Amino acid sequence: MDIEILKCHGSGNDFLLIDEISNSYSFSEQERAELAISLCNRNTELGADGILFVSKSESAVAKMRVFNADGSEASMCGNGLRCVARYVCELKGQDKLLIETMKVNLQVEKEEDLFPEIPTYKVEISPVSFKLTDLPLTLPAETLINEKIPTLSEELLFTALAVPNPHLVTLVGADDLESDLQLQLSKDVNGTNSLFPDGVNVSFVKPLEEGHIYVRTFERGVGFTNACGTAMSASALVTCLVGLNKKEEFIEVYNPGGKVRCVVHENEGEYKIDLIGNGTYVYKTIAHVDANNFAQFTVDDKCFYADEDKQYAKLQQHAQEFIQNH
Numbered sequence: 621m622d623i624e625i626l627k628c629h630g631s632g633n634d635f636l637l638i639d640e641i642s643n644s645y646s647f648s649e650q651e652r653a654e655l656a657i658s659l660c661n662r663n664t665e666l667g668a669d670g671i672l673f674v675s676k677s678e679s680a681v682a683k684m685r686v687f688n689a690d691g692s693e694a695s696m697c698g699n700g701l702r703c704v705a706r707y708v709c710e711l712k713g714q715d716k717l718l719i720e721t722m723k724v725n726l727q728v729e730k731e732e733d734l735f736p737e738i739p740t741y742k743v744e745i746s747p748v749s750f751k752l753t754d755l756p757l758t759l760p761a762e763t764l765i766n767e768k769i770p771t772l773s774e775e776l777l778f779t780a781l782a783v784p785n786p787h788l789v790t791l792v793g794a795d796d797l798e799s800d801l802q803l804q805l806s807k808d809v810n811g812t813n814s815l816f817p818d819g820v821n822v823s824f825v826k827p828l829e830e831g832h833i834y835v836r837t838f839e840r841g842v843g844f845t846n847a848c849g850t851a852m853s854a855s856a857l858v859t860c861l862v863g864l865n866k867k868e869e870f871i872e873v874y875n876p877g878g879k880v881r882c883v884v885h886e887n888e889g890e891y892k893i894d895l896i897g898n899g900t901y902v903y904k905t906i907a908h909v910d911a912n913n914f915a916q917f918t919v920d921d922k923c924f925y926a927d928e929d930k931q932y933a934k935l936q937q938h939a940q941e942f943i944q945n946h
Contacts, residue, residue, distance in 0.1 A: 621645070621911045625659075625666065625919075626707070627902040630699030632846030632877020632936070634902070636660065636668045637707060640675035641682060647673070651914070653691035658914040659907060660689035665919040666907065669842050672700045674707060680718035680725045682708045688841035695722040695785045698745055698849020698895045705729070705741040706899035723747065723784045731896050734881060735935040738898045739928070745853040746892035748783050755786035758815055766862055771815070772805055779858045783893070786820040786840070787854040791862070797826055797836065806838035823851045827864055828946040834874045846877025853893040856882035878932070879939040900932050901925040 623645065626637040636659055640646055647655065652673060660668045670688045677683035684704045686694040704719060705728035716729035724747060731742040750763045757764065757780050764780040772778070776790045788809065796802070802824045810819040819840040826834040837851040838844050852873045859865040867884045880897030903922040910916035 621909045623655075623907045623909055624904070625907050626904050627666070627668065627922075628672075628703040628707075629877070629898075629900050629902060630702045630847065630849060631852075631875055631880055631897055633697075633699035633848060634668045634846075635670050635672045635686075635700050635703055636666060637672045637674060637703060639707070639711075640673060641711070646675070652685070652687050652693075654914045655909070656687035656689060657691045658909075658917065664917075669839075669845055670694070670697070670700065672697075672704055674704055677720040680720040681712060681714070682717075683720040685722070688839075690841045692841045693722070694841065696745075696783065696850055698743060698853055699847055699897070701726065701728065701743045701849065702741045702895070702897055702899040705743055706739055709741070719743075734879070734897055735931075735938065737927075737931045738935055739900065740896060741899050742894050742896045743849075744892055745783055745850060745895050748781060748854075748857065748891040748893070750781050752780060754782040754784070755780055755820060756817060757786070757788075757820070758817065766858075769815070772808070773801075779861065780820075781854055781857070783850045783854050783857075785850055786816070786818065787823060787851055788816075788820045789823045789825060789851075789855050789858045791859070791864075792824045792826055794826065797824055797834075802836065802838060803844075810838075810840055821848060821851050823848070823855050825855045825859065827859065828874065828943070831865060831870065832872045832874070832942075832946070833859055833865070834943055834946075836876060844876075847875040847880070849880070849895050849897070852880055853882055853895050857884050857891060857893055860884045874939050874943050878936045879942075898932060898935070900928050902929065 673685040686697040726744045728743045734740040806822040822838045837848040856871045883894040903924045905922045906920045
């Protein structure tokens with residue numbers, strides 16, 4: 621089985637994009653999971669945080685499904701959606717369209733460059749829910765907004781929200797970021813535990829200055845990642861809830877992979893977030909996969925998008941310099 625692969629990334633969160641619109645192949649649920657486990661393995665010629673399957677949709681221009689490197693399916697992926705937004709917009713010759721995701725159809729559109737010569741797309745992150753049953757989080761309360769979870773920490777204040785995948789967000793200082801606390805806590809809530817039966821994405825957020833934050837995320841099914849789009853969106857919203865930043869204004873969100881820009885919108889108590897950032901192509905290739913054993917595959921020579929890589933490296937340097945100065 622020959623599969624065309626486009627390696628791409630949003631804020632360094634990297635994916636293998638597989639186009640089921642232009643190509644004749646399609647996959648069963650088990651095959652999607654097995655492909656993700658095999659092709660995303662970092663010890664192979666490919667490797668990625670996940671696979672973006674792009675297919676036809678009955679209710680939108682295209683459909684996105686996201687499978688993590690461990691074979692689990694994510695209900696949403698903001699960084700992946702930006703990559704899919706670029707791919708489908710270019711495929712269809714449009715600058716604005718709808719993409720179907722697991723929970724809802726979302727608006728995406730080409731945006732002014734976040735940084736010179738960086739292909740930039742704005743994607744809608746919604747729906748947003750603070751109901752603990754939507755994560756789920758097992759606590760004797762309906763919501764958790766800037767409160768303690770004593771079994772996790774006696775000092776940190778957490779906010780739990782689904783966007784629509786589950787997130788646990790806390791504001792921290794430099795000492796907590798430099799410690800092993802986030803790793804230990806994340807492993808606890810993503811293993812067998814009484815709080816999060818399905819696991820949860822855990823973000824530590826460090827305020828830098830007004831309108832600027834740093835977010836590091838332990839992503840469910842992945843581990844520490846360069847960036848998680850829904851986590852950065854959720855984190856931006858949390859900083860507005862606690863009064864650090866303002867709704868309807870740009871929030872610059874820095875991460876280990878670079879930076880994005882978020883805008884939080886509220887309408888009669890309902891929230892949605894604009895996530896604005898890169899959709900960068902790394903290379904394209906063809907994977908020759910053994911149809912009877914997806915773990916066995918070879919890869920053709922890779923055709924790299926060298927100019928895009930060089931330009932994104934400049935954005936990363938800019939972001940790191942800003943973080944270091946704060």
